[in-house]
Amino acid sequence: MxxxxxxxxxxxxxxxxxxxxxxxxxxxxxxxxxxxxxxxxxxxxxxxxxGGNAEQYHADEKYKEAVAEAVEACADDTKGQTCFICTQALHWKTKEGLVRGCSCRGTAGFVHVSCLAEQAKILYAEAEENNLDENALNERWERWDTCSMCKQMYHGVVRCALGWACWKTYVGRPEGHWARCPAINQLGNGLSAANHYEDALAVREAELAMKRRIGASEESILVAQSNLANTYHDLDRFEEAVRLRRDVYSGTLKICGEDSRDSLIEANNYAASLVHLDSERFEEAKSLLRKEIPVARRTLGDSDRLTLKMRWNYAGALYKDDGATLDDFREAVTTLEDAGRIARRVFGGTHPLTEEFENGLQDAQAALTAHVSPEEWRAAARGVKIH
Known part of the structure; x- marks a missing residue:
């Protein structure tokens, strides 16, 4: 923290x-x-x-711990490989090993966290020095969390190490500096990706408080509130999460419009909290996702991570509902099978999202099996539909 x-x-x-x-x-x-x-x-x-005083010293120490954890977690996958940036197995300065926490496959994507951090730092510094526009700044900032080869976000302990790398790079900037707010956001995202939810909560609360102190825009405040709501959800504080997510969704929809990616993110977040709250909110979650999933498929495409997450949450709302019908169970299984195939093709078999689909499919199939009579199974095997 x-x-x-x-x-x-x-x-x-x-x-x-x-x-x-x-x-x-x-x-x-x-x-x-x-x-x-x-x-x-x-x-x-x-x-x-x-060491640069308390906050910098602490960030440097936590970064070293996070890198060591990431290297250890990736050790089996990275054995005998070299970094795609520096081409070495061990980092020349830190002597750290390799990681791979994106969607690269085969011999691609192996890298040192220090190399990724240095590359992101240089690219952003160049953008600042040359007074590039906001779009260019945002594009270069993405290198703090997105693989330049497969174009997918890093995940798990690798994302956590990069979060600490980003924070230690910009922690010394003034509170109102453009880079400090997204840096603390990167740290919170990284801690959440590694399941360090209590530490993430402290970061999210600090992020929101800082934005309020510096008079950030309404849109920026909504992002910080969304991050905080996500952490409440991760900590099973669903009542707090659903209240905050409802307000964030409403505010984002008003500012950004229905087709905005930000609005779709908040719709998915709100629906996810509704599913976890209680059985009475399943219908509300299903209704919301039935409206928003077609928008996501039209504007983002079927292969986008957000579209897939929305379909995963929709399937969960179908088969977890105590009042689910056989048609609901079947639709859930069909949805998870189809979206799961897309996730495996885009992200690979070891990506957390792919694993979520596989686990969800097993649960949905078990729920379907429990609600289908032997007569219906025999009829299905003969290709006969039972009404």
């Missing part, structure tokens, strides 16, 4: 809480600061200061 808690007692802190004059470690008050000094901060203070 980022440093939003007192270093001595772990109590939540205001953004302007008192801090150590040398290394900028923050505390509730002078009592906590003196206590922390006696318990070991005296020995660490100079080291933290030399």
């Amino acid at each position: 980022i440093l939003t808690n007192c270093a001595a007692c772990a109590a939540p802190l205001a953004h302007n809480a008192p801090r150590c004059i040398r290394c900028w470690t923050r505390y509730c008050d002078s009592t906590c600061q003196h206590d922390h000094w006696r318990r070991g901060h005296k020995q660490m203070c100079k080291k933290i200061h030399r």
